[in-house]
Amino acid sequence: MARPADSATTTEPEAAPGASPWRDRRLLWRRFQRNKGAMFGLSIFLLMVITAVFAPWLAPFDPLEQNYLHAMQTPSAKHWLGTDSFGRDILSRIIYGARIALIVGVLAVLLSMIVGVTLGLISGYYGGMVDTIIMRIMDGLFAFPILILAIALMAILGLGVRNVIIAVAVGYIAPFARVTRGDVLAVKEETYIEAARLTGVSHMAIIFRHIFPNVLAPVIVQGALRVSAAIITEAGLSFLGLGPPPPTPVWGSMISEGREFLVISPHISTFPGLALMITVIGLNLFGDGLRDTLDPRLKK
Numbered sequence: 001m002a003r004p005a006d007s008a009t010t011t012e013p014e015a016a017p018g019a020s021p022w023r024d025r026r027l028l029w030r031r032f033q034r035n036k037g038a039m040f041g042l043s044i045f046l047l048m049v050i051t052a053v054f055a056p057w058l059a060p061f062d063p064l065e066q067n068y069l070h071a072m073q074t075p076s077a078k079h080w081l082g083t084d085s086f087g088r089d090i091l092s093r094i095i096y097g098a099r100i101a102l103i104v105g106v107l108a109v110l111l112s113m114i115v116g117v118t119l120g121l122i123s124g125y126y127g128g129m130v131d132t133i134i135m136r137i138m139d140g141l142f143a144f145p146i147l148i149l150a151i152a153l154m155a156i157l158g159l160g161v162r163n164v165i166i167a168v169a170v171g172y173i174a175p176f177a178r179v180t181r182g183d184v185l186a187v188k189e190e191t192y193i194e195a196a197r198l199t200g201v202s203h204m205a206i207i208f209r210h211i212f213p214n215v216l217a218p219v220i221v222q223g224a225l226r227v228s229a230a231i232i233t234e235a236g237l238s239f240l241g242l243g244p245p246p247p248t249p250v251w252g253s254m255i256s257e258g259r260e261f262l263v264i265s266p267h268i269s270t271f272p273g274l275a276l277m278i279t280v281i282g283l284n285l286f287g288d289g290l291r292d293t294l295d296p297r298l299k300k
Helices: 025-033 036-053 090-126 128-142 146-157 161-171 173-187 191-198 203-239 251-261 267-294
Strands: none
Touching (some): 025 036, 025 267, 146 161, 146 203, 173 203, 191 203, 203 267, 251 267
8 A cells, every 4th residue: 555645745846857947937936935035135136226226216315416515414304314525415325326336236247147158158068179268268367356357457448337347347257157167067968968969959059058048047146146246346446446437426436435534424434335235235145045046056
């Protein structure tokens, strides 16, 4: 007589070999919802997106408007987070600064992801001399700390949001290429890839139709985790005076401007620093939640 199954224990269905990890989206969403930290991070990310999109309606003042009669005011009913040394409303500048941080963080990571994933796919699939050349170039990029490389590129390219995006993106190409190459090396040995080769499927079709969907999950995880790092890098460049030029409201430059007044007006640096800290923590928690949900090596 067959032993009845224990109704108290339930297991999540396993995906078939070679199946896309995106097949059961509802299962992935339930898995993600169980992570409270990830949901908090998602809330922070959505709040940042809403703030960036609706900045003109959310900001109580013009972020560039100067009023020396109200310079360095402490938080009040009129200026909730106070004013800076030029009399500009700090809350308005933080809200508009979220737009710059999100643009640089997301676009820099997308650019580095496109280039890095493409190089990783080519390197891992073809191997040989192609793999050697690409990986040695990536090793060269790895040799420089990302902030130092970004500083050097900004010195060459000049100031501006577009140049910041390019400088930050170059520093993150190598991690995406490495992660993608490692997963491609494992996936291309699967039997369904060999079957596709034997049936005459072209190399490009194998790479983008069969391999790419199965290495996408770790890439998405890396992308979510790198956005916060890209925002920190952009803030570091702005703090050093290499970000978007003044009077553009940028969190890094706002923190730098308030250094001279830390004793008499600490709020000038404190509130932009808190905005940066909360954003980075939220994005890291969001990335960790995606990693636990999508990375097959962490599934139980």
